[in-house]
Amino acid sequence: MILLNDLILSYEQDRNQHPDSPDALLDYCQQKYIYGEIEVGNYRKIYQYLHSQGATSSHEIT
DSSP states (O other), rough: OOOHHHHHHHHHHHHSSSSSSHHHHHHHHHHHHTTTTHHHHHHHHHHHHHHTTTTTTTTEEE
């Protein structure tokens, strides 16, 4: 099970920087899900949490 802290650490390791916004972390989470690196249940929990914090995906149409 991947948690938010694990996702942040993974982001930092992959990109050599701290996520600059919840939006960036949400996009990263979606990428990990698409590549099968996050299970659907964990993805939904993280997505819902980040969305509740005001994050929007670059894939959302406005």
